[in-house]
Amino acid sequence: MPATEPTKIRNIAVAGHRGVGKTSIVEALLYEAGKVNRLGSVEQGTTVSDWEEHEQRRAMSLSGSLCHLEWKDRKINLVDTPGDAGFQADTYAALRVVEGVLVVMSGVMGVEVNTSRVWQRAEQQELSRVVFVNMLDRERADFYRVLEAARQQLSDRCVAIQLPIGTEHELTGIVDLLHMCAYMDPSGGREGGPQPIPDSMTDLVQEHREKLLDAVVETDEELMGRYLEGEELDPDAVAQALKQAVTRDELYPVACGVATKNLGTTALLDLLVEGVPSPARKGTTIEFGDAKQAVFIFKTIADPFTGRISLFRVLAGPVSGDTTLVDPRTHAKERLGQVLLLQGKDSEPVEALGIGDLGAVAKLKDVVTGDVLVDHEVAVEPPHIDFPEPVMSFAVTPQAKGDEEKMATGLRRLHEEDPTLLLRRDPQTGEQLLSGLSQMQVEVAVDRLKSRFNVDVELHPPRVPYKETIRKEATARHRYKKQTGGRGQFGDCAIRIEPLPAEDGELGYEFVDKIVGGVISQSYRPAVDKGVREAMEHGELAGAPIQGVRVVLVDGMEHNVDSSEMAFKIAGSMAFKEAYQKAEPVLLEPIMELEVTVPDDSVGAVNGDLNSRRGRLHGMAPTGGMTTIQAEVPMAEILTYSQALTSMTGGRGDYSMHFLRYEEVPTHVAQKIIEQTKREREEANV
Ligand SMILES: Nc1nc2c(ncn2[C@@H]2O[C@H](COP(=O)(O)OP(=O)(O)OP(=O)(O)O)[C@@H](O)[C@H]2O)c(=O)[nH]1
Ligand SMILES: [Mg+2]
Numbered sequence: 303m304p305a306t307e308p309t310k311i312r313n314i315a316v317a318g319h320r321g322v323g324k325t326s327i328v329e330a331l332l333y334e335a336g337k338v339n340r341l342g343s344v345e346q347g348t349t350v351s352d353w354e355e356h357e358q359r360r361a362m363s364l365s366g367s368l369c370h371l372e373w374k375d376r377k378i379n380l381v382d383t384p385g386d387a388g389f390q391a392d393t394y395a396a397l398r399v400v401e402g403v404l405v406v407m408s409g410v411m412g413v414e415v416n417t418s419r420v421w422q423r424a425e426q427q428e429l430s431r432v433v434f435v436n437m438l439d440r441e442r443a444d445f446y447r448v449l450e451a452a453r454q455q456l457s458d459r460c461v462a463i464q465l466p467i468g469t470e471h472e473l474t475g476i477v478d479l480l481h482m483c484a485y486m487d488p489s490g491g492r493e494g495g496p497q498p499i500p501d502s503m504t505d506l507v508q509e510h511r512e513k514l515l516d517a518v519v520e521t522d523e524e525l526m527g528r529y530l531e532g533e534e535l536d537p538d539a540v541a542q543a544l545k546q547a548v549t550r551d552e553l554y555p556v557a558c559g560v561a562t563k564n565l566g567t568t569a570l571l572d573l574l575v576e577g578v579p580s581p582a583r584k585g586t587t588i589e590f591g592d593a594k595q596a597v598f599i600f601k602t603i604a605d606p607f608t609g610r611i612s613l614f615r616v617l618a619g620p621v622s623g624d625t626t627l628v629d630p631r632t633h634a635k636e637r638l639g640q641v642l643l644l645q646g647k648d649s650e651p652v653e654a655l656g657i658g659d660l661g662a663v664a665k666l667k668d669v670v671t672g673d674v675l676v677d678h679e680v681a682v683e684p685p686h687i688d689f690p691e692p693v694m695s696f697a698v699t700p701q702a703k704g705d706e707e708k709m710a711t712g713l714r715r716l717h718e719e720d721p722t723l724l725l726r727r728d729p730q731t732g733e734q735l736l737s738g739l740s741q742m743q744v745e746v747a748v749d750r751l752k753s754r755f756n757v758d759v760e761l762h763p764p765r766v767p768y769k770e771t772i773r774k775e776a777t778a779r780h781r782y783k784k785q786t787g788g789r790g791q792f793g794d795c796a797i798r799i800e801p802l803p804a805e806d807g808e809l810g811y812e813f814v815d816k817i818v819g820g821v822i823s824q825s826y827r828p829a830v831d832k833g834v835r836e837a838m839e840h841g842e843l844a845g846a847p848i849q850g851v852r853v854v855l856v857d858g859m860e861h862n863v864d865s866s867e868m869a870f871k872i873a874g875s876m877a878f879k880e881a882y883q884k885a886e887p888v889l890l891e892p893i894m895e896l897e898v899t900v901p902d903d904s905v906g907a908v909n910g911d912l913n914s915r916r917g918r919l920h921g922m923a924p925t926g927g928m929t930t931i932q933a934e935v936p937m938a939e940i941l942t943y944s945q946a947l948t949s950m951t952g953g954r955g956d957y958s959m960h961f962l963r964y965e966e967v968p969t970h971v972a973q974k975i976i977e978q979t980k981r982e983r984e985e986a987n988v
Contacts, residue, residue, distance in 0.1 A: 412447065712751045
């Protein structure tokens with residue numbers, strides 16, 4: 303099988319909020335295209351893309367999954383991504399290797415927190431977008447309400463390209479406004495061909511067909527002329543203009559259906575082929591020099607049995623099996639044995655993959671997610687996936703003594719799969735800390751450690767990643783001097799420290815060298831910087847890292863025999879500690895954006911509880927018997943929220959949270975944390 307031409311490929315990430323039916327849609331698309339013989343279901347754990355044991359057990363996607371199908375002589379690669387906030391690493395990675403995103407929304411809930419997040423990412427990366435309003439068979443689902451919400455909250459260039467026939471449990475089909483035909487509910491079977499549009503829909507269809515045509519012709523002058531002259535436009539010409547508009551991000555078509563019944567898939571497949579640009583049109587922004595063969599690794603699967611599987615996008619090619627490429631990051635040669643096509647967990651070898659195609663290869667040696675492999679050593683600008691920072695940490699210990707190494711190895715492998723999952727040692731307490739984006743993500747890691755690496759570990763209460771910073775300018779001078787027989791030690795430096803404003807919401811660090819007349823020689827100045835950095839790792843208040851500081855080295859002195867880098871490093875570190883005390887140091891805590899969805903009758907209790915957790919409410923939206931509450935809450939107050947929510951709502955509540963920013967801890971709370979740190983330090987010293 304020769305490599306597919308880039309013009310014939312569509313790469314699409316299926317993304318959106320948790321539980322809106324992304325996996326079910328991928329399943330339906332594969333089924334409609336004849337890739338699977340029966341429509342699998344998430345509840346029964348029989349879908350192609352939720353293939354992993356833990357995904358099936360929890361009935362949700364935990365990692366990105368690659369599938370492919372053929373439709374109208376085009377190859378569509380689909381990356382099904384997880385909607386849960388804790389598993390966004392794969393979602394962000396997937397957005398790096400596609401031209402289009404299928405943004406899925408629930409017909410009941412409409413635009414949710416992660417819908418907006420995915421939308422923003424896609425916006426930043428100028429990805430084309432198609433929206434799918436799913437679950438229209440559910441009670442209180444309303445296509446037009448969701449369409450309006452999308453136009454208000456995502457973009458006013460969202461335009462309906464399909465309409466539902468009937469509502470809720472009386473939904474019987476959908477209308478395709480582009481080809482002017484209908485598809486009737488196949489109730490889980492294959493969709494029959496196009497049908498005439500029911501007469502009862504005539505007015506509504508007319509209205510929305512006009513809106514669609516208006517939106518499309520507005521982006522195409524030539525077509526606009528013909529349209530204004532009253533010419534009947536053929537679907538091909540409209541589709542052409544639509545694709546141009548979607549490619550340029552000028553239009554976002556909104557489709558609809560019911561994934562679990564396989565309703566709406568024919569029209570959706572047509573739309574993906576006709577509306578989404580191919581890699582030949584939109585291409586990649588990844589730099590790989592003049593390499594004739596290049597691949598970008600966007601995901602790694604660490605399987606203890608089959609070994610490492612690396613998923614890639616072909617940047618330059620074709621790339622075939624039995625090829626040796628080089629990783630400019632490690633300079634190591636990496637042999638590609640067989641090039642594979644993936645269908646969830648199943649793989650199939652292919653001769654070659656062409657530019658823009660997505661595939662996989664097993665058993666590369668030292669390759670990590672984010673690497674680019676090329677045919678010869680060239681300067682490569684690896685793309686930046688920009689994974690979110692871990693926001694919560696749990697202390698972990700193996701249950702059996704002696705399993706420390708096994709636990710560490712397992713977690714290292716899991717980190718390869720999900721770079722937002724980090725294991726590190728707390729230098730203060732010596733504990734092993736496992737950090738991630740959510741409690742569930744960390745719990746899933748623990749489950750996987752057991753099932754894949756056969757090691758039982760225990761999680762201990764999470765720790766809040768406090769930070770420290772300063773509010774005022776201060777100066778200090780420290781002379782480090784030792785004369786003990788032989789050669790002594792001498793380093794002397796004067797520094798000024800001042801608050802450094804956050805950049806893009808990130809607190810940083812800056813070292814400015816203002817030494818005049820060479821009072822400290824050039825070679826010792828970086829040592830002062832190093833000493834300062836070391837001192838900043840653990841602030842005096844709570845042992846938390848200090849950020850948001852500019853350090854200016856203003857003066858100093860050196861000794862022509864006794865000075866050394868070591869002496870200046872110590873002097874720098876001591877000077878910083880002295881200045882820090884005087885600079886009005888303050889404690890910062892992470893603030894989370896919390897979205898809680900609860901039954902209407904528990905809203906009062908949940909709001910009251912959030913108040914007592916120092917939460918700030920800033921939005922409530924009732925939808926279909928449930929209310930979504932939005933609030934900002936300090937992370938320290940919601941570490942164990944899931945138990946509380948379960949008891950307040952009788953298990954019917956759900957929540958998700960994202961890190962927002964750091965804020966100063968209120969004085970009375972900070973005082974307690976500082977005292978607690980002091981006590982712990984004293985105990986550790988006894
Ligand atoms: N009634 C109805 N249920 C649906 C529909 N689509 C999906 N579901 C159900 O909704 C639940 C979630 O579906 P998934 O396909 O797992 O949703 P997802 O978006 O992949 O979820 P995550 O990957 O966990 O974010 C499952 O129980 C599905 O059976 C639909 O169109 N109608
Ligand atoms: Mg899913």
